[in-house]
Amino acid sequence: MKWDTCDPSEQYLLHLGDDALVLGHRLSEWCGHGPILEEDIALSNLALDLVGLARQYYQLAAKRIGGGTTEDRLAYWRGERDFKNHVLVEQPNGDFADTMARQFLFDAFHLLQLEAIEQSPDADLAAIARKALKETTYRAQHSSEWVVRMGDGTDESHSRINAALKRIWPFTDELFQPAEVDRIAAERGLGPDVRTLREPWLELIREVLAKAQLSLPDMPQKLLRGKSGVHSESLGFLLAEMQSLPRAYPDAQW
Amino acid sequence: MVSADDLRKRLHLVPDPEVPALSVLDLGIIRGLRIMPDGCEVDLSPTYTGCPATEVIERDVREALEELVGKGNVRIKTVLDPPWTSDWISEEGLRKLESYGIAPPPKRSSDKRSLLGISTPLNCPRCKSSHTERIAAFGSTACKSLHRCLDCQEPFEAFKCI
Numbered sequence: 001m002k003w004d005t006c007d008p009s010e011q012y013l014l015h016l017g018d019d020a021l022v023l024g025h026r027l028s029e030w031c032g033h034g035p036i037l038e039e040d041i042a043l044s045n046l047a048l049d050l051v052g053l054a055r056q057y058y059q060l061a062a063k064r065i066g067g068g069t070t071e072d073r074l075a076y077w078r079g080e081r082d083f084k085n086h087v088l089v090e091q092p093n094g095d096f097a098d099t100m101a102r103q104f105l106f107d108a109f110h111l112l113q114l115e116a117i118e119q120s121p122d123a124d125l126a127a128i129a130r131k132a133l134k135e136t137t138y139r140a141q142h143s144s145e146w147v148v149r150m151g152d153g154t155d156e157s158h159s160r161i162n163a164a165l166k167r168i169w170p171f172t173d174e175l176f177q178p179a180e181v182d183r184i185a186a187e188r189g190l191g192p193d194v195r196t197l198r199e200p201w202l203e204l205i206r207e208v209l210a211k212a213q214l215s216l217p218d219m220p221q222k223l224l225r226g227k228s229g230v231h232s233e234s235l236g237f238l239l240a241e242m243q244s245l246p247r248a249y250p251d252a253q254w
Numbered sequence: 255m256v257s258a259d260d261l262r263k264r265l266h267l268v269p270d271p272e273v274p275a276l277s278v279l280d281l282g283i284i285r286g287l288r289i290m291p292d293g294c295e296v297d298l299s300p301t302y303t304g305c306p307a308t309e310v311i312e313r314d315v316r317e318a319l320e321e322l323v324g325k326g327n328v329r330i331k332t333v334l335d336p337p338w339t340s341d342w343i344s345e346e347g348l349r350k351l352e353s354y355g356i357a358p359p360p361k362r363s364s365d366k367r368s369l370l371g372i373s374t375p376l377n378c379p380r381c382k383s384s385h386t387e388r389i390a391a392f393g394s395t396a397c398k399s400l401h402r403c404l405d406c407q408e409p410f411e412a413f414k415c416i
Contacts, residue, residue, distance in 0.1 A: 038389065038400065041390070045306075048304030049303050050304070051304065052302075052303035052304035053304075055301065063370065126335070127335030128334055128336035130334075130337050131303060131335075131337035137302055
């Protein structure tokens with residue numbers, strides 16, 4: 001099936017689901033490797049939430065696309081080019097500071113994005129956002145607490161989180177650059193005009209960074225097109241691992 | 255003839271798989287229960303998005319009600335909106351949680367400000383002291399956080415408010 005030919009509203013659901021699934025999968029890679037037990041558990045919990053959220057978007061998309069499409073088909077049988085997630089969320093975990101920097105920058109965006117989607121005239125989509133906002137608030141609180149703890153901590157933790165933020169910063173511009181899928185979603189009132197989220201996002205980020213004794217990175221931004229299916233090298237490896245089981249055993253049940 | 259009351263009574267005996275002290279009715283996830291000519295229909299609200307128990311709960315509810323209305327005659331509708339909140343846990347449920355050793359969520363937890371103020375100390379479910387601290391916002395399941403009582407020194411879990 002050519003996923004690009006499905007209705008743009010359905011593609012928007014896939015875009016939202018892909019962000020949640022890819023970031024959730026990344027976080028799940030921490031399971032058993034967390035720096036402390038509590039954090040290992042927390043990261044796995046965050047991963048579960050995000051994969052759960054991806055399922056809700058995919059279930060809705062599958063129902064609307066019809067023709068026997070299922071949530072599993074959407075997660076496991078689409079290729080790299082079919083995934084419309086932001087390049088930010090597919091970035092490798094790196095060390096704990098890298099993971100928290102990625103999480104913090106995305107969580108702040110995610111909160112604002114969901115607040116806008118909650119107003120969507122599409123009642124099913126708005127319901128998912130309304131529910132997800134609660135758990136996203138927990139995630140945002142968690143990641144910002146870690147940014148503050150590391151930034152305002154020891155010299156070592158400060159320099160690690162500072163370096164992590166600089167590394168991940170160039171991936172954030174894509175959040176606010178509308179791709180085709182955003183443009184149509186905004187036209188139909190399904191989601192926000194992402195350009196309008198940049199200022200409130202910066203405000204949230206600045207507030208936390210100030211508490212963390214960190215300054216806003218000023219690295220040049222990358223020109224990215226993840227939302228149009230053009231990804232970094234990392235996504236292919238992630239999908240190869242995530243999709244290997246159902247592709248090797250298409251009739252597997254779990 | 256089976257009545258809605260019979261179904262309700264049966265659901266009182268269906269425990270949450272992860273917090274078996276609570277029934278699905280105590281949890282407040284049964285939003286509707288209707289007798290139909292060919293069985294019954296249940297509106298069910300999932301609790302936490304990432305909760306792996308959601309599907310087990312659905313299966314348990316289905317199997318319990320099938321005992322009364324017959325196999326294949328239970329239709330379950332998942333209702334996302336309004337989203338489930340810990341405020342829907344019944345008074346009895348809150349008491350059961352506390353005696354089970356889990357600090358219940360404070361009321362009006364659906365207020366987003368209280369989400370951000372989650373570190374407000376809770377009462378220790380054992381010695382009732384309010385002199386407690388949060389150890390971690392994420393616990394053994396999606397619905398719980400970890401705390402410690404600074405008076406009796408016991409660690410305890412709390413049901414997260416969403």
